[in-house]
Amino acid sequence: MSELPQYKKKDFVSDQEVRWCPGCGDYAILSSVQMAMTKIGVRREDVCVVSGIGCSSRFPYYMNTYGMHTIHGRAAAIASGLKAYNPSLSVWVVSGDGDSLAIGGNHFIHTIRRNIDINYLMFNNEIYGLTKGQYSPTSKEGQITKSSPYGVIDHPFQPASLALGAEATFYARTIDTDPKHIQEMMIAAANHKGISVVEVMQNCVIFNHDVHAPYTARATRDEHTIRLVHGKPMIFGSEMNKGVRLVGLSPEIVTIGENGVTEADILVHDAHAKEDTLAHFLSRFTYPDHPVPIGVFRDVDKKTYDDAIDEQIAQVTKKKGKGTMEQLVHSGDTWEVK
Amino acid sequence: MSEQELDHVVIRFSGDSGDGMQLTGTQFSNTSALMGNDLATFPDYPSEIRAPQGTVAGVSGFQINIGSTEILTPGDQPDMLVAMNPAALKANLGILREGGTILVNGESFDEKGLKKAGYTETPLGTPGLEKFKVISVPMDSLLLEALKDIELDSKSKLRCKNFFALGMTYYMYNRTSDATLEWIDTKFGKKLPLVAEANKLALKTGFNYADNTHATAAQFKIAPASITAGTYRQINGNQATAWGLMQAAESADLPLFLGSYPITPATDILHELSKFKHHGVKTFQAEDEIAGICTAIGASFGGALATTTTSGPGVALKGEAMGLAVIMELPLVVVNVQRGGPSTGLPTKTEQSDLLQAMYGRNGESPMPIVAASRPSDCYEMAYHAAKIALEHMTPVMLLTDGYIANGAEPWRIPDNLKEAFPTIKHKRITTAKTDGEAFQVYKRDEDLVRDWAIPGVPGYEHRVGGLEKDELTGNVSHDPINHEKMTHTRQAKVDKIADFIPKQEVEGEMTGDVLVLSWGGTYGSTHSAVKAMQKDGKKVSLAHMRFIYPMPSNMNEIFKGFKKIFIPELNNGQLKFLVDANFDVPTFGYHKIQGLYFTVSELVTAINREIETL
Secondary structure (H helix, E strand, C coil): CCCCCCCCHHHHECCCCCCCCCCCCHHHHHHHHHHHHCCCCCCHHHEEEEECCCHHHHHHHHECCEEEECCCCCHHHHHHHHHHHCCCCEEEEEEEHHHHHHHCHHHHHHHHHHCCCEEEEEEECCCECCCCCECCCCCCCCCCECCECCCCCCCCCCHHHHHHHCCCCEEEEEECCCHHHHHHHHHHHHHCCCCEEEEEECCCCCCCCCCCHHHHCHHHHHHHEEEECCCCECEECCCCCEEEEEECCEEEEEECCCCCCCHHHCCECCCCCCCCHHHHHHHCCCCCCCCEEEEEEEECCCCCHHHHHHHHHHHHHHHHCCCCHHHHHCCCCEEEEC | CEEEECCEEEEEEEEEHHHCHHHHHHHHHHHHHHCCCEEEEEEECCCCCCCCCCCHHHEEEEEEEEECCCCCCCCCCCCEEEECCHHHHHHHHHHCCCCCEEEEEHHHCCHHHHHHHCCCCCCCCCHHHCCCEEEEECHHHHHHHHCCCCCCCHHHHHCCHHHHHHHHHHHHCCCCCHHHHHHHHHHHCCCCHHHHHHHHHHHHHHHHHHHHHCCCCEEEECCCCCCCCEEEEEEEHHHHHHHHHHHHHHHHCCCEEEEECCCCCCHHHHHHHCCCHHHCCEEEECCCHHHHHHHHHHHHHHCCEEEEEECHHHHHHHHHHHHHHHHHCCCEEEEEEECECCCCCECCCCCCCCHHHHHHCCCCCCCCCEEECCCCCHHHHHHHHHHHHHHHHCCEEEEEEEHHHHHCEEEEECCCCHHHHCCCCCCCEECCCCCCCCCCCCCCECCCCCECEECCCCCCCCCEEECCCECCCCCCECCCHHHHHHHHHHHHHHHHHHHHCCCCCCCECCCCEEEEEEEEHHHHHHHHHHHHHHHHCCCCEEEEEECEEECCCCCHHHHHCCEEEEEEEECCCCHHHHHHHHHCCCCEEEEECCCCCCCCHHHHHHHHHHHHHCC
């Protein structure tokens, strides 16, 4: 195998015109993913981007890699088949909150459960964009949309809680206003062996503008997000003096230096904890009651499906020898007719 | 004891779902196959795993037709019924041949057993059974006595009853017990030596009891069948489908990938393929039917021979994904083991009612070739052909089998040379880098309208495919009206062209005559036997049995022209007839049976005769 080429971002830019709405959060994500691709140590021909249906799902057309733009909700299943067949590929799923959590909900949880080594990007804008503005499984209760003129009566999913409940071995969240952070999360996802789910808080400029603004806009985001770093205390705020303290099993937001609180009182993030208790705990943080955690919630090792399927084949082949049809058709009871 | 020679005999083993009748029937058929008989089997069981014990709903049957002549169906009417309880007698009495033999476990006809079967008094000894020869044997007490020295509880001992009954039938039909004794040893010998001993003793006791009591007036002999010389094995349809797919993978030098979700009666294909890791087969038990086909599509994009196996309800769920494979022009084999419908329908019963679903069950103009297996062993060949068409023409292909041939077994003559019988499949998978710097043109086609199969991992061919309409060359998304129309026509033309690559339709019999019987799929055994019998009677009847259904072979019209009537028997409401009527101007006459059962030969002979009489 020849040396890995020194890729530039343009190597991952296809010749197709990008057709998302002006101001759409997807532009920043695309650009960050293309940049991240130059840094993950994978050959371009080994990258395959698979999507379902929705605005986000146009993504493969803009990536100069192998790609499939498939059918609504099924990207995870199609990507799973591709990866299970050829584990040497770097397989990326690009999906949205509707594609992943509504029509594709079943594939979402089972793909995670199998811990197949796929990088799963879910752009969460809490709305259906391509069908022009209906509520999604992550839309907030009471939200007025075209299909909920009197307010949404569904209770939303917390994608992080759902993914962790399905035994995700990697979960990260990022925001579409911070390309550097997106890149970091993409690289972390690529480096994780097993399913890597990355939720991108993404803005739909047309149908749900500024839904994430309090925790994604430059002016306010430091105040309303915790940047999770493994081994570091959960300190946040524009002055970096706020933190999360554990009281019993509940979080308490405290200010360092007030009421005797010191840095030592602040909960320390452990992305590699064997149990997912802490990651779950963080998945319940929602604006405006809590700061929104971004970064890697969980990153643990577990046997991957794609490794297991190949190992089983190797084991059985070692034991029985490589089978041929000639042997097989003559195996067991046969008889001669003369 | 005298011996009587039979050219064939039909036996039906019948009992409660938990009585082991499928096993008993399988043992009888294995033994008969090894003794050189031709045979066909028909497992007939309820969809409940254990329906209420002793009831008619819970009766499980296994019918077998063995002969010294060519046997292609499990037989119209059993000559002998083995009924392990009153319900089994009640369920099968109507189909038994007059004068046939009934072997019953007399002790099961107690108050409790009769009540469960819905009898108010015992039918044994009543006029209703006068036209049969009834052998009532107190199987429970004989068995308990014979096994009294084995340290097992009575319940376990009584579970050997099926082997007692099998032993009796082995004696009556002059079978050897060796293969079954060996099977019992392999199955239970090491782990459960007492169970093995009890079952073996039960088999021997039954055999000796039949001998000592002269249970039947004569011992019947069925000589080995005079069939084509060669090496044979028994094979059922689902097993043959699995092996045929593996054969195709070997012939194409590609790994086989199966994405599947369990569904009756197709699940055994998943079971079978999951055994063959050492053949490099990858099986993926998906979370649902849709994921079953979608994982297969993913693997196909990656360069595998990919397949998904299911039954009608599963095909309904896979419709959108099949359309995706059509528009992406990826090779894929979709296997539909048909069962009674609509909806959940009759899961364990057979039907041919998914032909039009296979033709039209997708949105948009979405042509997809269809092939259909004609008998259990033919599933091997047709699975190979389905894969061959898929790979050589870059298209999804539907393989139709049905519950009848999927579960039915028959002797299969193993080809002397597999490589000659199933030659190399040439496909257009690209494995070397593209170095000219030009963009890969995804939908550039060869003279047969087939595109190249560029797969991830190969440098220079990076490209995107998807469900949106694509430009006819570059593969870029295109909403251009003329391009869409052109692509629609091209996809159709590509499938139509496959007619040039499939065998011409064969005709059994003269090329002209009164009636052409046009059948397809799993009904071959019945239609072939009926036509053959009528030809022997001097009737001007020929058979065209279709295995390549869409596109149809190029000589259909030529064949149709030679006959006054085209008689189309189907286990549906006339679906092939609909396709023939839509495409040809010929006088078609349908014959439809939608009972979850196969055609009997005699009903077809009667129906065809009626067509001749009304000419």
